[in-house]
Amino acid sequence: xxxxRRALVLISGGLDSMLAARALLEQGVRVEGVNFFxxxxxxxxxxxxxxxxxxxxxxxxxLWVAEQLGIPLHIVDVVEEYKRIVxxxxxxxxxxxxxxxxxxxxxVGKAFEWVRSGDYDFVVTGEVIGQRPKSQRKAxxxxxxxxxxxxxxxxxxxxxxMLEPTLPEREAWVDRAQLFDFHGRSRQPQMALxxxxxxxxxxxxxxxxxFLANRHYTQKLRDLxxxxxxxxxELDDIMLLKIGRHLRPRPNYKLIVARExxxxxxxxGYRKAFPHIRPLSHxxxxxxxxxxxxxxxxxxAARVSARFGQGRDAxxxxxxxxxxxxxxxxxxxxxxxxxxxxxxxxxx
Amino acid sequence: MNPPTDTHELDAxxxxxxxxxxxxxxxxRTLAPGAVLVVHASDPGAAHDIPAWCRxxxxxxxxxxxxxxxxxxxxxxxxxxx
Numbered sequence: 434x435x436x437x438r439r440a441l442v443l444i445s446g447g448l449d450s451m452l453a454a455r456a457l458l459e460q461g462v463r464v465e466g467v468n469f470f471x472x473x474x475x476x477x478x479x480x481x482x483x484x485x486x487x488x489x490x491x492x493x494x495x496l497w498v499a500e501q502l503g504i505p506l507h508i509v510d511v512v513e514e515y516k517r518i519v520x521x522x523x524x525x526x527x528x529x530x531x532x533x534x535x536x537x538x539x540x541v542g543k544a545f546e547w548v549r550s551g552d553y554d555f556v557v558t559g560e561v562i563g564q565r566p567k568s569q570r571k572a573x574x575x576x577x578x579x580x581x582x583x584x585x586x587x588x589x590x591x592x593x594x595m596l597e598p599t600l601p602e603r604e605a606w607v608d609r610a611q612l613f614d615f616h617g618r619s620r621q622p623q624m625a626l627x628x629x630x631x632x633x634x635x636x637x638x639x640x641x642x643x644f645l646a647n648r649h650y651t652q653k654l655r656d657l658x659x660x661x662x663x664x665x666x667e668l669d670d671i672m673l674l675k676i677g678r679h680l681r682p683r684p685n686y687k688l689i690v691a692r693e694x695x696x697x698x699x700x701x702g703y704r705k706a707f708p709h710i711r712p713l714s715h716x717x718x719x720x721x722x723x724x725x726x727x728x729x730x731x732x733x734a735a736r737v738s739a740r741f742g743q744g745r746d747a748x749x750x751x752x753x754x755x756x757x758x759x760x761x762x763x764x765x766x767x768x769x770x771x772x773x774x775x776x777x778x779x780x781x
Numbered sequence: 782m783n784p785p786t787d788t789h790e791l792d793a794x795x796x797x798x799x800x801x802x803x804x805x806x807x808x809x810r811t812l813a814p815g816a817v818l819v820v821h822a823s824d825p826g827a828a829h830d831i832p833a834w835c836r837x838x839x840x841x842x843x844x845x846x847x848x849x850x851x852x853x854x855x856x857x858x859x860x861x862x863x
Contacts, residue, residue: 470803492830493799504837509803672797
């Protein structure tokens with residue numbers, strides 16, 4: 434009886450990687466999944482925070498796919514290692530700050546480390562030739578294989594018959610004839626295959642699955658780097674970019690203003706790390722102050738913050754200002770800024 | 782009389798998913814089969830994701846509770862496969 438081979442499949446939670454894994458399972462390969470957490474995944478975070486989204490299902494799509502397929506899924510924290518991909522991508526960015534080709538090389542390379550250690554025989558992705566303009570073209574497929582180190586131990590079952598046979602195909606660990614020749618941007622072949630295999634429920638992320646492909650998000654990331662004078666970030670930085678209104682009234686500080694109760698609760702967890710402002714006389718947002726504000730700046734920030742609370746039309750609003758750096762909180766009675774006094778270019 | 786259960790605690794409050802799942806997995810890898818891990822989380826998604834992760838890895842979910850303050854508590858027994 435031939436030895437059962439072991440494949441490690443990059444599972445994103447979308448349909449393509451689900452089908453790629455299923456294609457291997459159909460051939461009797463032992464399959465496990467891996468999902469890399471970079472900190473920029475759209476899924477989950479803001480939905481978990483915002484009150485309005487609380488009724489939405491909270492499932493993690495990669496885990497859900499693994500359950501449907503009946504395979505183990507390893508979710509791996511790569512936040513630290515991923516920083517060099519975001520800050521110094523060898524192949525540059527896509528439309529925004531999405532380093533898609535570098536990202537794919539990185540993730541296949543990380544998965545291939547597990548092959549090198551002997552736990553698996555080959556790596557599998559759900560890549561489809563021509564599906565993505567930057568990272569999933571016929572010309573970039575060999576780049577991913579070569580730069581990741583995976584070489585011919587990287588199999589793309591959905592486009593395999595349009596590519597050179599890989600080691601798993603040549604060694605008959607998998608039957609190439611049962612793999613596919615999908616290509617192009619159309620999703621019809623994948624949807625037809627899903628139908629054939631009885632897969633009717635799958636995630637269809639609208640607007641992509643990575644915040645680095647989001648224009649509004651990447652504006653905030655660029656602003657962060659510009660004002661810190663370095664292309665660096667910590668996980669908390671990139672989490673906070675997903676939450677609240679971000680306004681920069683002055684170059685030396687930025688305000689993060691909660692938009693609703695869920696964001697208020699989330700920002701509460703960060704208040705000890707930042708100077709912050711909260712209303713006392715009216716309902717309103719918690720506001721974090723990121724940067725090096727002076728006392729005048731904090732009082733002005735309190736006026737900006739009051740503009741977003743229930744006292745926005747009041748003559749004065751009582752605010753509590755926490756200057757940070759071990760100093761005691763101050764009370765201030767401020768005049769809320771008028772809407773016209775908040776220029777659009779303050780919004781990051 | 783049953784021997785005392787080897788019980789451990791993990792504080793994953795303040796973390797957004799999938800970090801509570803990742804930290805749970807990292808902790809489980811250090812524990813012996815049969816040990817019990819109690820995970821405390823504040824992301825409501827943890828009430829779905831940690832049990833799902835347990836199911837695909839063969840760990841037993843003993844209890845999963847979302848409290849009125851949105852705190853999630855998952856008690857799991859470590860299985861053989863990790």
